[in-house]
Amino acid sequence: MGTLGHKKVIVIIPAYNEEEKIAAVIKEVKPNVDEVVLVDDGSDDRTVELAQKQEVIVLRHLFNRGQGAALETGNQYALKQGADIIVHFDADGQFLAGEIKNIIKPIENGEAEVVLGSRFMGKKSNIPWLKKNIIFPLARKVNRLMGINLTDPQSGFRAFSRRVNEQLRIEQDGSAHCSEILNKIFYYKFTVKEISITVIYKDFGQSFFRGKGRGMGGIRIVKDLILAKLIN
Amino acid sequence: MFQRILALIIIVFFISRVFWQKRKKQIQVIVFVFWLVFWALAGILVLFLKQIDKFVSYLGFSASGIDILLYLGIAILFYFIFRLRLKLAKIEKDITVIVRNIALKDEK
Numbered sequence: 001m002g003t004l005g006h007k008k009v010i011v012i013i014p015a016y017n018e019e020e021k022i023a024a025v026i027k028e029v030k031p032n033v034d035e036v037v038l039v040d041d042g043s044d045d046r047t048v049e050l051a052q053k054q055e056v057i058v059l060r061h062l063f064n065r066g067q068g069a070a071l072e073t074g075n076q077y078a079l080k081q082g083a084d085i086i087v088h089f090d091a092d093g094q095f096l097a098g099e100i101k102n103i104i105k106p107i108e109n110g111e112a113e114v115v116l117g118s119r120f121m122g123k124k125s126n127i128p129w130l131k132k133n134i135i136f137p138l139a140r141k142v143n144r145l146m147g148i149n150l151t152d153p154q155s156g157f158r159a160f161s162r163r164v165n166e167q168l169r170i171e172q173d174g175s176a177h178c179s180e181i182l183n184k185i186f187y188y189k190f191t192v193k194e195i196s197i198t199v200i201y202k203d204f205g206q207s208f209f210r211g212k213g214r215g216m217g218g219i220r221i222v223k224d225l226i227l228a229k230l231i232n
Numbered sequence: 233m234f235q236r237i238l239a240l241i242i243i244v245f246f247i248s249r250v251f252w253q254k255r256k257k258q259i260q261v262i263v264f265v266f267w268l269v270f271w272a273l274a275g276i277l278v279l280f281l282k283q284i285d286k287f288v289s290y291l292g293f294s295a296s297g298i299d300i301l302l303y304l305g306i307a308i309l310f311y312f313i314f315r316l317r318l319k320l321a322k323i324e325k326d327i328t329v330i331v332r333n334i335a336l337k338d339e340k
Contacts, residue, residue, distance in 0.1 A: 039335070059335040065328045073332045077339070173328050 007084035007108055009033040011100065012074030014067050015091035016041040019050055026054040028097035029089060037077055038091075039070040047091075068177025072170040079165055087159045094199050095157045103159045106193045113164050113190040116150065117157030117197035128201060139179075150194060154178045157197050164190050236278055243275045277301060 011033045015022055022038070030036055036056040040048045042064035051058050059073055071088055078086045085104050089095055095117070106112040120136075139154055156178065160168065167188055172180040185192055250271065254264045277284060284297030293300055 057339060059339055061331045061335050063327070063331055065331050069328045069332065073335050076332070077336060080336075171325075173324070 007104075008035070008082060009085045009087060009100075009104055010035045010037055010078040010081060010083035011087045011089050012037050012039060012071060012078060013089050013091045014039045014041055014070030014074065015043065015047050015051070016064060016067070016070075017043045017045045017047060018091040019043075019045040019047050021093040022047050022091055023050045023054060025089075025091055025093050025097070026051060026056055029100065030054070030056070032097055032100040033087065035081065035083075037074050039074045039077075041065060041067070041070040066173035066177075067175060068170050068180070069173040071177060075160075075165050075168075075170065079162075083165070084162050085159055086162075086165050088156060090156050094201065096198050096200075099157075099197050102195055103157060103197070106195070107159055107161050111191075112193035113161040114185050114192045115159040116152065116192065116194050117155045118150070118152035118194045119155070119197060119199045120151040121194060121196035150182065150192075152194065155197075157199075164188075236281065239278045240275060243271050243278065247271045247275075 011029055013022075013025065013029070013036065015038055018025075026036055026038065036054075037059060038047075038051040038056055039059045039061065040051070041061045048058055048060060057077070059077060061070060061073065074088075075086060085107050087100055087103060089097075089100070099117070103115050103117055106115050136152075136154065140150075158181070164185075168181065168184050170177045170180060247268065250259075250264060250267045253259045254261075259267075281297050284300070288295065288297050288300045295303075
């Protein structure tokens with residue numbers, strides 16, 4: 001736990017074959033937080049080697065288990081390290097490290113226990129057409145049906161307080177973890193705040209059918225969520 | 233008649249295989265019992281096909297008994313696939329737990 005008045009902030013960066021961006025992302029993130037934890041999700045490129053050169057903690061998954069699994073590994077590590085605030089940050093350079101201070105502020109001030117970055121609150125993001133006009137409006141409607149009223153239904157830039165991290169376990173290994181996290185936040189009735197963030201799309205990444213790593217791609221997300229309901 | 237005899241020969245062959253595998257200790261008792269019951273049931277159904285025909289028409293089905301058995305077989309197969317998928321998903325979950333524990337232990 002942080003010293004008096006100071007809250008220990010740990011950033012978790014899940015990465016799968018991100019050798020192109022990872023060094024630059026870590027360099028940008030590092031000055032903004034107390035500790036950076038890279039969770040390598042079974043990459044077969046130089047991601048681990050490049051991250052280790054930046055002198056951050058590297059946790060390695062032996063096989064690719066999906067982004068949700070990598071985030072949960074990071075969460076459990078952060079919990080053991082006594083993090084007061086945990087931030088999830090993407091490895092592909094989509095988010096701006098300078099906005100980390102904005103996302104942790106409401107937790108530091110005691111305004112909220114969960115802060116979610118939103119691409120739809122004013123700041124300009126070059127969101128692909130399919131996502132902006134079909135996937136997100138659809139996801140928002142599904143969320144509203146479940147009582148979740150947020151502007152961004154699938155945000156990957158988020159911050160949790162320690163209390164949230166103690167209770168919220170991510171069980172969805174793939175991309176379905178985004179929906180799972182939102183469901184659990186509302187289930188546990190944590191105080192939530194959305195803040196505006198900038199997202200830079202360098203390629204169109206995830207589609208309906210395919211995505212990078214295990215459990216990615218729109219159809220697979222839906223399949224994972226249904227299977228999870230049946231298993232639990 | 234010939235078809236039924238052929239079917240019974242095939243069933244007897246599979247039952248003998250099940251006994252042989254059990255004797256060689258290649259299968260567990262529970263697996264042995266399952267397949268024994270399965271093939272025995274198939275044998276009984278083949279022996280009583282005419283009665284099954286009458287029974288299914290009594291129930292209101294237009295198809296013959298063997299057709300109904302085929303439909304039933306497909307339905308059962310679907311159920312097994314569903315069960316397998318659930319089991320697979322559970323195994324995937326376990327693998328993630330193992331991978332995570334190793335990652336947390338070997339922190340670098």
